[in-house]
Amino acid sequence: MPFEWQPELEKVDEVPERLRALYTKVDAAEGAPEKYVLDEELAKRLDTSALTGSLRKERDSNKTLKGQLAGFEKLGLKTPEEVEQRLAELGTQLREAQKGVKGAEAWAKERTSLEEKHSKALGDKDAEVKRLTSVLHKQLAEGAVRDALTKNEGAIELMLPIMAPHVVLVEEAGKFLVRVVDDEGNPRENKSGSPMTVDEYVVELKKDSRFTRAFKGTGSSGGGMPPGAPPGGIPGGGKMTALERIQRGLGRK
Structure with a gap:
């Protein structure tokens, strides 16, 4: 050993x-x-x-x-050169993937910005459409009042401020129609139960002693009310508001 x-x-x-x-x-x-x-x-x-x-x-x-x-x-690589080449390829793929991620993030931000701008533009457009629609409704409703007053020989300057708040434009079955409403905004009806027309509303006011002088050939002329007449109100509508009384006063001048 x-x-x-x-x-x-x-x-x-x-x-x-x-x-x-x-x-x-x-x-x-x-x-x-x-x-x-x-x-x-x-x-x-x-x-x-x-x-x-x-x-x-x-x-x-x-x-x-x-x-x-x-x-x-296991990846099919046997020599150091093959390993080095594969690592380089993987590095390139990683950089391309990172570019894709950054590009997606940039597009997401851009899309959000575009959506916000689009929403604001739509909001501004809707507001403008509503404003123009309101103006158009007012003009059409007032046009109906003027036509009815002209037909019944009424004083437009005097009666328009009184009637305008009670004549509105509504949409029914896809059509815009002029309707007469009371102080609460409820549609008024004539004796037959049908919607009251502007002409019928004018005739109603024409027969009211408080407004006879505002119509030609129905009494004294001028813009005032007969002595003893109540200080406010419209047939079927209750007392007038302070603004309506001011408008009425301005219409007499």
Whole structure:
């Protein structure tokens, strides 16, 4: 059996005779066994701990590389050049994907901005349409009042402020129709139960003693009311508001 070098020995007899000179006896404490130590220089030369550590690191590194190589082989890559080329391709694909993400984010922001601008434009357009519709309704309703007053020889300047709040334009079955309403905005009806026409409304006011002088050939002319007439109100409509009375006063001037 080959001799294995030991840094320390209790018995030098274990060492081959030709090698015993490499061990030196050292003083031991009283009662302690004898001790022989290997020559210091030779012990250093025989110390393989550093080499063992390096070999261990090398084995661990080889094991890691084998694991990585197995992963690349699954992708069909065998040489370092193929691995390097594949990594470059993956890098290019990643950059293109990032461009796509950034482009999508930019488009999302642009789309949001366009939608907001579009919504604002639609809102402004709707507001303008409502304003123009209101103006058109007013003109059509007032036009109907003027025509009815002209037909019945009424004083337009006097009667228009009184009648206008009670003549509105409504949409029925896709058509715009002029309707007479009371103070609450409810449609008025004639004696037959049909919607009251503007002409019928004018005739009603024409027969009212408070407004006879506003119609030609029905009494005294002028813009005032006969003495003793109530200070406000319209047939079928209750008392007049303060604004209506002011408008009525201005119409007399």
